[in-house]
Amino acid sequence: MKATTENRVIINQEKRAAKPFLKKETVLSIVILVVLLGLWELLSRIGVFHELILPAPSLVAVATWELLTSSFFYIHFGVTMYETIAGFLIGGFLAIILGIVVSSNAMLYKVLNPFIVVFQAVPKIALAPIFVTWFGFGPSAKVVMAVAICFFPTFVNTVVGLKSVDEESRLLFQSMVAKKKDVFFKLSLPTAMPNIFAGLKSSLTFALIGAIVGEFVGANEGMGLLLDTFNFQLEMAKVYALIVILSVVGLLLYLIIEWLDRKLIFWGDHDNII
Amino acid sequence: MKKITAMIMLLALLVLSACGNSDTKEVTGTNDEKVKLLLAAEGTAMYYAYIARDLGFFEEEGIDVELLPGKGGSYVVQQVGAETVDLGIIAVNSVLPAWDKGIDIKMVYQVNVTNLFDFMVPEDSKVTDIKQLKGKVIGVTDLGSGEVPMVRSILTSAGLNPDQDVNIRAIGADGTSILTAFEKGEIDAFSGGAHDLISLYGKGFKSRSLVPEEYKSIPSTGIIANGKIMKDNPEVVEKITRAVAKATDYAINDPDAAYEVMKKAVPEQYTDEKLGRLFLDTFIGLTKPLDPDKGYGYIYEDSWQRLIDQFSEGDDPVVKNEINLDEYLDSSLLEKANDF
16 A cells, blocks of 8 residues: 555656646747847847837836836726726626527517627727716726727627537426526536636726727826827837736736636636646 | 747748838939828818918929828827938927937927917806916816926916826817816816817807916927938928928918818818818917018027926926927028028
8 A cells, every 4th residue: 555655656756757847839939039029129229120119128128117116107007907807897797697688588689689789890999088078087987998898709708608508408408397597507607608708808808908098088097198198208118118018917817817717617628828 | 830930920020010111211303202291180280281282382392292190299209200201290399208318300390389278267267367276177188298288387387286286187188078077067277289179169168268478479380300301301391391381371361262272181170161160260370470570480499498498397397308409490491491
């Protein structure tokens, strides 16, 4: 018994030793990133890229550090994050509820779906001044903008997910005289959840875009305002630094949803992006 | 393998796009030189550029000018400074950050000689003096836009601290937003450019200006050219400024004819003819020379110094370094620009 346990320990240790710290694909991605950054730096230094159009990555790195160590940055960052997360939660919730309602009835689907599609087709930037007029000049208008932009991916995925329920499984539930709510909570919703989470991943990044777009129209605080201010001041390194920070934030938000997806929806297919 | 191929293609695209900008600079040849003129705003605010194009004033000078409306003065300054375009017309405060950084951009022609920005209250407001704005809310289009340094300077001159005694709030440039803000009592005063305010006046809004006399002659719009074209091909700059001077003269002397030209050039800005005419008359008024003997485009150095002083005030001013105006104001072409 002892010998078997010892063997198992040895085997596990060997397996751990055999696993590299980083996957081969990750290493390759990092190498390519380093090469691209190096090339960008070289082209900037020899004057191919003008610093007013594309500042060198070293300048962007310094500007990023300056921003992250400044006190004013976190006020603006906090405002944008609040607008993003509030917009995402409200937009995501509305999208799931409306998706469920619309999928539950063929007539409702045919009546409501065209309106939803038309709303999606409207360029949201055109609605930004209207939202400011309706909801005022504070964060509310930006939250509404985030809701408007992030709503559709989750809505579509909820509808698609609920419609993808396997017919044989549905018949099986019917043969067992299952109640409608049992069919929904034990069959339809679990089937749809992987799709819903896929929609939520897109929605979260769209909510960030919506908050920034809202801030461009009129804001006293937020990352969108900082972008506008630095652009006016021709502080291009800081503009790109903000873009880098927003990209990283967008990626982190995406990874959070992906982690939740893996933990909660363990029956779905999961492809990690990292 | 696929990842590597995709990355190499992306890299090639990046390099090609950076090198590809050279074909935007087409100031070559001897006859009908092609010139790109970047405008900070489209249409009536820069009416002289459209009149010069549509009445053939650029053509008479032997230049083929393409007008490129941009997205604000900062964008124009960025492109002119980076030499992707050689010439632009901007609201002048946009060039100050570039001068602060020592970027070689010259101001060669002052288009508007009076302040484009107003700082006003509704006509029936109880506020009659700047000091009465203490504790109140002042709306601006954007916290980074050109009227903000003027507002801060006016408040400071009146003994108010712009960061503590008032609340400066960005409410956008949309006329409906501004009107709603006044109606809901969210702002007590507003500052913006003539192009932002005209739509308010078109809707019947009546205001009272709080701008002190000494702020009324601050320069507001001008033609910029980068150091490279001023050195290599100043004749093109001279031709552009002369065509603009001719167009300004034409509009001042015959605003009705100018109106007809602009209606065809930017019809979308004249769907409300009354508002369109008000807009045009306002901007023609702004381009009338203060002293006709000095001609069009005259650059008033003392008013430029006042502008720089405004932008140098505060804890985090836009202008942080000393600016030697002799390096950036260039009146050398003005005599020839007025030779028509």
